[in-house]
Amino acid sequence: KIFQAVVSCVGHDGTIYIIPKSFEIALNKLMTEIQNNFRCLGLVQPYCWRKGEACIVRGSDTMWYRGKVVEFSSSTLQVQYIDHGYIEKIPPCHLYPTTLYTDIPPFCIPCQLYKTLPAGNFWQKDAVDCLQELLTDEEVEVHVQELPDNPWGKLSIDLYFGGMSLSSFMTYQKYCVTEDCQDIPELKLLEGNVHVSSSYTLPPLPVPGDTFPVRVTHLVSPKEVYICLDRAKNLMKQPTSWGDATCETELESLDEALKWCNKSVKSLPLLTHFQTEMPCLVEYQDGLWYRAKLLSVEEFDPDKIMVQFVDYGSFSVVPTSRLRQIPYHLLKYPVQAVRALLAGFKPALYDKNVKRVPYSPEWSVEALWAMMECVEGKQLSASMLALSPEVTISLYEDDKNLVHMKLIEMGLADLDE
Numbered sequence: 001k002i003f004q005a006v007v008s009c010v011g012h013d014g015t016i017y018i019i020p021k022s023f024e025i026a027l028n029k030l031m032t033e034i035q036n037n038f039r040c041l042g043l044v045q046p047y048c049w050r051k052g053e054a055c056i057v058r059g060s061d062t063m064w065y066r067g068k069v070v071e072f073s074s075s076t077l078q079v080q081y082i083d084h085g086y087i088e089k090i091p092p093c094h095l096y097p098t099t100l101y102t103d104i105p106p107f108c109i110p111c112q113l114y115k116t117l118p119a120g121n122f123w124q125k126d127a128v129d130c131l132q133e134l135l136t137d138e139e140v141e142v143h144v145q146e147l148p149d150n151p152w153g154k155l156s157i158d159l160y161f162g163g164m165s166l167s168s169f170m171t172y173q174k175y176c177v178t179e180d181c182q183d184i185p186e187l188k189l190l191e192g193n194v195h196v197s198s199s200y201t202l203p204p205l206p207v208p209g210d211t212f213p214v215r216v217t218h219l220v221s222p223k224e225v226y227i228c229l230d231r232a233k234n235l236m237k238q239p240t241s242w243g244d245a246t247c248e249t250e251l252e253s254l255d256e257a258l259k260w261c262n263k264s265v266k267s268l269p270l271l272t273h274f275q276t277e278m279p280c281l282v283e284y285q286d287g288l289w290y291r292a293k294l295l296s297v298e299e300f301d302p303d304k305i306m307v308q309f310v311d312y313g314s315f316s317v318v319p320t321s322r323l324r325q326i327p328y329h330l331l332k333y334p335v336q337a338v339r340a341l342l343a344g345f346k347p348a349l350y351d352k353n354v355k356r357v358p359y360s361p362e363w364s365v366e367a368l369w370a371m372m373e374c375v376e377g378k379q380l381s382a383s384m385l386a387l388s389p390e391v392t393i394s395l396y397e398d399d400k401n402l403v404h405m406k407l408i409e410m411g412l413a414d415l416d417e
């Protein structure tokens with residue numbers, strides 16, 4: 001049995017509590033019913049609680065939840081929220097004994113990783129902290145491997161996040177050992193003498209003559225851009241070689257894999273070996289880590305390592321403290337940004353009195369800004385003209401007008417027949 005679930009919590013003993021996605025509607029319906037039926041304060045008079053007794057708990061969000069008493073002392077009770085798994089110490093005034101809803105099984109399922117043995121025979125605190133940070137409130141894929149001996153026991157599962165096995169990830173971090181570590185090779189990092197062949201791949205591209213939706217993710221000059229093919233908004237039926245659902249799934253999987261990678265980035269070593277075109281992870285200004293490759297590593301200078309973000313096309317100069325080794329499994333997703341040349345126009349006649357783009361002096365700075373205004377944040381369409389020697393396209397606005405016509409009208413470019 002394979003199904004999607006949300007991890008509601010990870011217990012201090014490493015138990016993973018999951019709520020199957022298929023249960024969500026029924027759980028929400030029950031929660032609504034409980035809120036409607038319980039509009040009182042907790043129990044104010046003394047009450048003799050029993051271990052395992054069913055109750056209704058008022059949570060810190062002031063909502064009522066189903067619970068059961070796990071332990072009790074003179075001033076507080078340990079209560080487990082049976083539909084979410086977590087255990088809290090609760091004062092008696094926030095509890096109410098009840099026999100309602102006891103015929104409905106808990107919506108969360110306690111789980112353990114299949115054939116996985118924690119270091120020291122029990123999950124250490126740092127391992128539990130890692131599990132909690134990785135999994136809490138996240139959607140995962142669950143593969144049921146073994147049913148418990150009794151109905152209240154733990155389900156033995158393989159759990160996947162971002163396409164990666166949790167057992168393999170925890171084994172790689174040396175928190176446990178497992179009999180089956182199929183994903184361990186993919187978790188290995190690009191370190192040492194990495195061949196350039198260990199690099200990113202390009203996405204499948206439309207054939208010449210095709211029209212397709214694009215977004216410009218980076219502008220090098222008015223004529224040289226990086227585009228992202230927006231397959232979710234196809235303008236016309238495209239060949240399955242590049243426009244099928246697999247491409248969209250890959251993009252979703254990449255986003256998911258990067259999200260999980262950002263959660264565990266502290267476990268990834270800093271980059272210590274530098275080679276041109278070498279894939280890596282780079283921290284951007286927003287504090288998140290993205291896929292990139294090294295561009296300029298001729299002279300070792302901690303403040304001057306030039307990188308390119310391969311899913312956007314943009315460039316940056318970063319210190320080595322913002323470079324980390326990249327897991328192999330992040331290389332299986334094609335880059336999202338493709339370099340393309342725009343056809344149909346050329347720079348206007350050179351005027352030395354006009355401020356020029358330093359790295360592309362045939363273009364004026366004004367032309368660069370004008371083109372940026374034409375494409376930035378807009379949904380455009382492109383027509384593929386050639387795939388080699390370089391990807392060449394015509395770029396159109398929503399109204400089917402060529403983007404570069406505005407530059408020609410402003411005198412910043414000339415038509416190129």
